[in-house]
Amino acid sequence: MIASNIMVSNVITLKDDDSMRTALGHLGGKRIRVLPVVDEAGHVKGVITSRTLLRGALPRYITSGELADVSFAPDLPSFSEHIEKLSTMKVSECASKEFHSASPDTSATELAALFVNAENPAEGILIIDSSGVLQGIIAPWDIFKRALSIKETS
Amino acid sequence: MTVEEGVAHAAYSLDFHFYAAIAVFVLVYAMLVWEKVNRAIVAMTGAGFVVLLGVQTQEKAIHGIDFNTIGLLVGMMAIVSVSQKTGMFQYLAIKSAKAVKGDPWRMLVALSVVTAVLSAFLDNVTTVLLIVPLTLLITDEMKLPSYPFLVSQILASNIGGAATLIGDPPNIMIGSSVNLTFLDFLINVAPLMPIVFIATLIPLKLIYGRSLTVTGEAKARIMRFNEGEALKDIPLLKKSLLILGIVIIGFILQEHLHLHPATIAMTGAVVLMLISGEDFDGVMAHVEWTTIFFFIGLFILVHGLVEVQLISMLAGGMLNLTGGDIQVASYVILWVSAVASALVDNIPFVATMIPLIQDLAPSFGGEEAIRPLWWALSIGACLGGNGSIIGASANVIVAGFAHRAGQPIMFLKFMLIAFPLMIMSIIISTFFMMLYHL
Numbered sequence: 170m171i172a173s174n175i176m177v178s179n180v181i182t183l184k185d186d187d188s189m190r191t192a193l194g195h196l197g198g199k200r201i202r203v204l205p206v207v208d209e210a211g212h213v214k215g216v217i218t219s220r221t222l223l224r225g226a227l228p229r230y231i232t233s234g235e236l237a238d239v240s241f242a243p244d245l246p247s248f249s250e251h252i253e254k255l256s257t258m259k260v261s262e263c264a265s266k267e268f269h270s271a272s273p274d275t276s277a278t279e280l281a282a283l284f285v286n287a288e289n290p291a292e293g294i295l296i297i298d299s300s301g302v303l304q305g306i307i308a309p310w311d312i313f314k315r316a317l318s319i320k321e322t323s
Numbered sequence: 324m325t326v327e328e329g330v331a332h333a334a335y336s337l338d339f340h341f342y343a344a345i346a347v348f349v350l351v352y353a354m355l356v357w358e359k360v361n362r363a364i365v366a367m368t369g370a371g372f373v374v375l376l377g378v379q380t381q382e383k384a385i386h387g388i389d390f391n392t393i394g395l396l397v398g399m400m401a402i403v404s405v406s407q408k409t410g411m412f413q414y415l416a417i418k419s420a421k422a423v424k425g426d427p428w429r430m431l432v433a434l435s436v437v438t439a440v441l442s443a444f445l446d447n448v449t450t451v452l453l454i455v456p457l458t459l460l461i462t463d464e465m466k467l468p469s470y471p472f473l474v475s476q477i478l479a480s481n482i483g484g485a486a487t488l489i490g491d492p493p494n495i496m497i498g499s500s501v502n503l504t505f506l507d508f509l510i511n512v513a514p515l516m517p518i519v520f521i522a523t524l525i526p527l528k529l530i531y532g533r534s535l536t537v538t539g540e541a542k543a544r545i546m547r548f549n550e551g552e553a554l555k556d557i558p559l560l561k562k563s564l565l566i567l568g569i570v571i572i573g574f575i576l577q578e579h580l581h582l583h584p585a586t587i588a589m590t591g592a593v594v595l596m597l598i599s600g601e602d603f604d605g606v607m608a609h610v611e612w613t614t615i616f617f618f619i620g621l622f623i624l625v626h627g628l629v630e631v632q633l634i635s636m637l638a639g640g641m642l643n644l645t646g647g648d649i650q651v652a653s654y655v656i657l658w659v660s661a662v663a664s665a666l667v668d669n670i671p672f673v674a675t676m677i678p679l680i681q682d683l684a685p686s687f688g689g690e691e692a693i694r695p696l697w698w699a700l701s702i703g704a705c706l707g708g709n710g711s712i713i714g715a716s717a718n719v720i721v722a723g724f725a726h727r728a729g730q731p732i733m734f735l736k737f738m739l740i741a742f743p744l745m746i747m748s749i750i751i752s753t754f755f756m757m758l759y760h761l
Contacts, residue, residue: 228463229727236456238410241417241552243544247463 172280173273175315176296176305182207183217185261192217192260202308203293206264211302215264218292225263226251270295273304277312284309343376344627351624355668358713362668363613366620373627387626388619391499392492394585396446396618397610399489401592402570403449404609405601406563410553412441412453417550420461425542427465427535431472432524434458438476439483439520443490443513444571447480447717448611455724461548465541470730471531473721474737478523478709478744480717485705486516488574488584492618493673493704497697499584500677501690505574511698515755519706519748526744559599566595614716621674629678638682649687650761653699654753656680660703661749665710665742673704695760702752710745712737 181195183206195201196219204217226248230236239245255263269283269291284291296305313319351369355362374384406412419437423429434454441450454476462469484491488498488508497503554560570591574584596603628634645652656676663672680696687693708715712722712734725732 228459230456230459230724233727235452235724236460238553238555239460241413241549242460242464243547245460245463246466246544 170277170312170315171273172271172275172277172294172296172307173304175277175280175311176273176307177311178305180205180303180306182303183260183264184208185214185259185264187260188256189258189260189263190256192263193256200308203268203295203306205268205295205303205306206260207303213268213270213295213297213301213303215266216268216295217260217264220292221265221267222252222255222263224265226255268295269293270297271307272296273298277316280307281309281312340376340378341631341633344373344378344631345633347372347376347378348624348628351620352667352671355671361613363616363620366617366624366671368620370620370623373624378627379623379630383630384623384626387629388622389496389499391583391585392495392622393615393618394583395489395495395499395588396492396615398585398588398590398592400446400449400610401606402563402566402588402595403445404606405559405592405595405599406567407449407453408555409557409560409563410555411560411563412450413457413553414550415441416454416457417461417548417553420545421548421550425465425537425545427467427537428528428532430461430545431475431527431531431535434461434472435475435479435520435524439479439486439516442480442483442717443486443516444567446611447484447491447715448614448720450483451476451480451717451721455721459724459728461545464544464548465537467537467541468534468730469725469728470732471527471535473725473730473732474531474740475524475527477712477718477721478527478741479520481705481708481715482516482520482523482748484717485702486513489588491705491708492614492670494701495584496670496673496677497701501681501697503697504577505584506578508701509575511694511760512701514759515702515752518755519751522747522751523744526740526747530740559601562595562599566591566598617670618674621671625671625674625678628675634675634678635682638679641679642683642686647686649692649695652683652687653695653756653761656696657699657703657752657756658749660700661707661710661745664704664707665714665745669704669708669715673700676700676704695756698760699756702756703749706745706748706752709748710738710742712741714741714745 181201181204183192183204185206192204195204202218205213206215206217207213224232228247231239267289269287271280271283271294273296280294283294294307295303296307298304347369351365354360354365370384373379374381416434416437419433420430423433438450438454441454455473458472458476459469462472488494488505494508498508570587573580573582573587577584577587596606645655660672660676680693680700683696684690684693708718712718712732722732
């Protein structure tokens, strides 16, 4: 079992100047966790996930760990303001450059280790070939699906 | 080897060691100003070369390290590492902001007071790491500009740190090498700091006062902060407060107990770990090892300069310059230390000045007579740190936060306000020295 036969290859991708309204529409769908942002040639420039969007809405002193606990404070006005104006923004303004990737010949064990041990929990691993082009995407469930030959129940 | 050859060889090696020690020291200083390499690596490399080049043996180099300073720093950092987990410092800051009912200017003053008081007892860097993120959260909640708050906290941390033996590294070093106690600093330096603090706040009020306005709704937001939630582990909090209290009482009674500060701080730290069951490695991971090894490297380097007699030569020059007048010498040290500390790290500066001033003692009539010189060095080096954004480590940390929060503190813009305020504080200090010490 290697990445290329586990991955889902018909990936929904975004372009830099797409509107966030489009991105949010995809994230609202059922199975989409990670939206890769690619250029014309298919090279990955970043990703959009619910988690990166939340991170973007929080101030840096909270996300960098210096003030990880804010249990004592009321809701931050800037947080909801940021979330509210998301749909008027461009994908390039919200994409995160931090994502997990692996090559198509990565073993299932290594993929599983990436999911479990990654410092930031991986919601999906992008499979990128040696020329930097996006080939597919793997979510944790895909490993089970392939190993147990489980058919999608739609 | 004939006798002549032997003498010539000795003279050569003396000369070589003299210039080697100076060359290494100058290179280290240049690297520190350049700020591209971690300062502990720079200082320790210099220390290594001083021994490798034969300026001093390893044995002498180790003798040059002031382990009392090292022990005090590590001990206090370990105690803070445990006690900050309890959230007590956040609690204190929120409580103070709420106490003034969310009035922005008063809140700026309250948070600055907390910063100053904490800085007097904790490391300045630790203090700002605790208070600044919370300040940013408060200003975000109230939609206030964070800039005035951060600038005043930088100034407050250096002023507060100057007040006690344990507040700022220069004081720890001076106190340790000259056997000046916690109480000595409390009596001789601390009374100056509230005056400097208030004098600093007045211009800040004139500059920023009008930009600090909030709506009633914003004021209500700060009152909705629940400081009780910040307190995490009440049993640990009690143990931390107990040990902090005993350690500070220990410092105050240091002279009667015949104990050095390192013993008090280190014992406090390990006893706190013993009674709280905190993990040793976890606690020690929070000690700022860069600072500790920076100190070790500098002590070895400066000891090299002492060994080759450079320090006594400089002391001789200083003596000639001041005409052997203790008053002139005090003012010169105060002002030179202040300006130097605004531009370069005050730790290497003070490390160099300490043996120099010790060398002056006999000419001025002994240890007691040169006391004012130590106070001048302490006040100048600590308050000088306010002169620029690179004047002290805490300043640099705050600038980093400000940058990430999108309200960067620019070098010149900061200096335009901070340098005159620093000069004002040194003028006040000059009068203080005049009335109190000279």
